[in-house]
Amino acid sequence: MRLAGKVAIVTGGAMGIGRGIALCMAKEGADVAIADLQVEAAAKVADEVKALGRKALAVKADVTKPADFEALFETVKKELGKIDILVNNAGVACKPGLPFTNNTEEDWDRVHAVNVKSIFFACKAIAPYFIERKAGRIINIASIAGPMNSPSMPPYSVSKMGVITFTKIVAKELAAHDVTVNAICPGILWTAFWQELADTMARTNPQFAGMTPRQVFESRVQAVIPMKREQTPEDIAWAAVFLASDQARNITGQALHVDGGVVM
Numbered sequence: 001m002r003l004a005g006k007v008a009i010v011t012g013g014a015m016g017i018g019r020g021i022a023l024c025m026a027k028e029g030a031d032v033a034i035a036d037l038q039v040e041a042a043a044k045v046a047d048e049v050k051a052l053g054r055k056a057l058a059v060k061a062d063v064t065k066p067a068d069f070e071a072l073f074e075t076v077k078k079e080l081g082k083i084d085i086l087v088n089n090a091g092v093a094c095k096p097g098l099p100f101t102n103n104t105e106e107d108w109d110r111v112h113a114v115n116v117k118s119i120f121f122a123c124k125a126i127a128p129y130f131i132e133r134k135a136g137r138i139i140n141i142a143s144i145a146g147p148m149n150s151p152s153m154p155p156y157s158v159s160k161m162g163v164i165t166f167t168k169i170v171a172k173e174l175a176a177h178d179v180t181v182n183a184i185c186p187g188i189l190w191t192a193f194w195q196e197l198a199d200t201m202a203r204t205n206p207q208f209a210g211m212t213p214r215q216v217f218e219s220r221v222q223a224v225i226p227m228k229r230e231q232t233p234e235d236i237a238w239a240a241v242f243l244a245s246d247q248a249r250n251i252t253g254q255a256l257h258v259d260g261g262v263v264m
């Protein structure tokens, strides 16, 4: 029960990695608010959190809108009493397999808005509260695509390196207030994110012709991951639980790769 008595918010918590983080934090004793565009799916995760004996809340929020963060934080303070942990997990991929000359301005703008600018909005809205309390944990979900400089998804790769850089900037600024800010870089996970990506790769990239999306995914796991094993939402979630716990009180400004050795 490393998070007993804590209140966590997980953006993009309706499925995939965010759902995994919400459930593992609840298993460790936290009450959890799930903020997502998909509020019905978020409500189902809230029910799963409640089944673990914790309080839970599903809130409709679009992380590209600063006003949604203000409303989210007020709702959570009112309904769950306080905020101790903010996990900025919501994120989107861009179209795969494009040389950068084929990227459009829309590709760049959308990915930047959802993956990076959203974390600026979130941190800006929560910082005064965490500073006043002289406590708080911010965990930003980046990706191996940042440090790996992925040519197949330039806007995504740049956005995730942006998440890591911004994590370190905010960590420096909030360190004196006993607020830690860290990033986690997941490797390759079979969530909706990769299922859609693999489907597009199977249909559009001759290298993967005739393969099912799952076969495309498995071939990437074998080609890229030294430990030859995909990651799971729980792998990422236990790292998030650790960073949110008192055990990690002296860890800030880090990007923790949970990737079976890819970035190594």
Ligand SMILES: NC(=O)c1ccc[n+]([C@@H]2O[C@H](COP(=O)([O-])OP(=O)(O)OC[C@H]3O[C@@H](n4cnc5c(N)ncnc54)[C@H](O)[C@@H]3O)[C@@H](O)[C@H]2O)c1
Pocket (backbone or CB within 6 Å): 011, 012, 013, 014, 015, 016, 017, 018, 035, 036, 037, 038, 061, 062, 063, 064, 089, 090, 091, 092, 093, 114, 141, 142, 143, 144, 185, 186, 187, 188, 189, 190, 191, 192, 193, 194
């Ligand atoms: N799956 C992977 O292999 C992988 C690898 C590295 C990093 N990541 C990162 O992990 C995070 C979660 O990925 P996932 O695999 O669980 O993805 P997913 O697509 O399965 O889930 C993403 C969730 O975010 C929500 N979301 C999207 N845009 C939103 C918005 N504007 N406002 C609020 N919610 C929004 C979606 O509704 C969904 O519930 C993302 O930041 C992603 O970039 C994933």
